[in-house]
Amino acid sequence: xxxxxxxxxxxxxxxxxxxxxxxxTAHKLQVAREMYASGQYTVAVIAKTLGVSRASIYRHxxxxxx
Numbered sequence: 268x269x270x271x272x273x274x275x276x277x278x279x280x281x282x283x284x285x286x287x288x289x290x291x292t293a294h295k296l297q298v299a300r301e302m303y304a305s306g307q308y309t310v311a312v313i314a315k316t317l318g319v320s321r322a323s324i325y326r327h328x329x330x331x332x333x
Contacts, residue, residue: 290318290320291319291323299317299327299328302316303328310324310325
């Protein structure tokens, strides 16, 4: 007999992880933080350099830095 399907909200190896993957890798986030902290780069320049949107830069910097 087959086991009933697991609820996706429950933790475990069979739980599903949905959603779109983040465009900001750990390395990109570190570079963005360094560029932003230097004060020499605008958010637009940082976003263009890393190949992400300005919204992604703001989202990730404000979540962790402010």
